[in-house]
Amino acid sequence: MEPLIQIEQMSHGYMMAGQRMPILQDISLTVHKGEFVAIIGPSGSGKSTLMNMIGCLDVPNSGSYTLDGSNVRKLSDNRLARIRNEKIGFIFQSFNLLPRLSAMENVELPLIYRGLSQHERRKRATLALEQVGLQERMFHRPNQLSGGQQQRVAIARALAGDPPLLLADEPTGALDSQTGREVMQMIQSLNAQGHTIILITHDLDIADQARRVIRIQNGILTEDRRNEP
Template sequence: MEDKPLIEINQLVKTYTMAGEVVPILKEISFSIEQGEFVAIVGPSGSGKSALMNMIGCLDIPSSGSYLLDGQEVSSMSENRQAQVRNEKIGFIFQSFNLLPKLSALENVELPLIYRGISQKERHAMAELALTNVGLADRTHHKPMQLSGGQQQRVAIARALAGDPPILLADEPTGALDTKTGKEIMQMLHDLNAKGHTIIVITHDPEIANQAKRVIRIQDGQITEDRGVAS
């Protein structure tokens, strides 16, 4: 049997109603992503890339069209089922890190595992391993304010990785970092891709996009380019 793409998007449309007027955000978007790809979705502010990220991340559903994630139609799922799929299949990495300031690095990484119903002992071990894998074994009990920006993003990556999801969805992952630290974070994403994770980076920065193996360019809610980058 032929392997299905990990992500399959077909004729996806998203509209919002503002002041009684229907505003199209995404216009019949179609593409697929295979397991193990490293893809950048790039476009300027207002292009629709954030709306597309929300669709891919199961944070929103399309107005029409189809989104199959690992063979399952997302738009027909209940909110609870969407949340479950999101938690199991997708690890999120945000520009602003989205760490809870009163929790330690370890507790921040454990959070998604709590929602999966994993026992305290097991999730503690999983979180420690994830922090070790991003080079922060000696920072497990530090609060976010005690960490540098690069270290905070590493905690966010550890949190995304802890449950071993097949997809890592990174929204402007280097946006709040200096150039050197940004390069280290991108190298970390490349290393994770080499280990089999599917990486999707959302960015407005062509330099970041060009580090991916495939670039999908979006403008005015439509795909204007979808190219592989020679490895």
């Protein structure tokens, strides 16, 4: 299996009252293409900071992070923005849809920044929305959609750019239990189709639906196990 993510001895912290407060400590992690990995940990464990590093929203103080062949720590801000747009599809707990745009327009939005033509954007957005079962809701605005449908739009937006990595941050956190199960079934289906997925959660039941579970505690990886198929 080919590595998509390679993290070596990555550490990160923030300055507070003149002292550096460590958040991540000597993290080493490899994720191969096609894996479905859940990163679990309680509030304050460092999982959100690790997610920010994996998502190229921040860069580590030390160590290395290579994503799909690019050494992230050495990239400029502009290059990091391009990596986020081309290499990572984000799925957020709060959906992050623009209320005045239709489902189609929300899915198209990240593709505008790639410089794709309107025809190509519409083609990709249509295919992505069909993939998540929203072909009949393409021109509805978020307030005309249920929570589960809004999360499906967010998943379609992540898929439309065909990124090598889907990064899901508590994707069921704003949903009722039944809708959450449906969203997790969709995420599992996407992984079965070959998509690499990293899911951030504090819920062990959600984490156990992934093929691999990594636990973080006090900024240190304390467990890395594979679930039985």
